[in-house]
Amino acid sequence: MLFRTKPAGRHAAPPRPRWWRRWLRPVITADDGMSTAEYAIGTIAAAAFAALLYSVVTGDSVLAALTGLIQQALTASF
Template sequence: MRTLAKRAREYRRSARDLGMSTAEYAVGTVAAAAFAGLLFKIVTSSEVRGLISGIIRRALSLAG
């Protein structure tokens, strides 16, 4: 049977790599915000807006 101290050491060793650290969260958040900004710029551009409007018009004309 393992001692309590041995089990605690094993747990600490295995728990080190669980989840992300604060720095990794920060990098992930900045990357997600940059991607969202880029996606927003693309979707709100006049070309994409025209494409989406055309798709919606065609879908509505087929439904009616």
């Protein structure tokens, strides 16, 4: 059967009201204030990542590795 027919009689579904779409759509899709919260969480995450990266880079092992790498690059013969 290519086309479905709607049931008739007492088993027929009542027609959907159209007003609920206009009323419900702004309620569901409203995101007032979301950008402020997203910026705040993003800023906190970036600051935490920067603090973690700073602590890793200024550590003794990373500083020694970078110093060794630079010394090796400067003393390389061509």
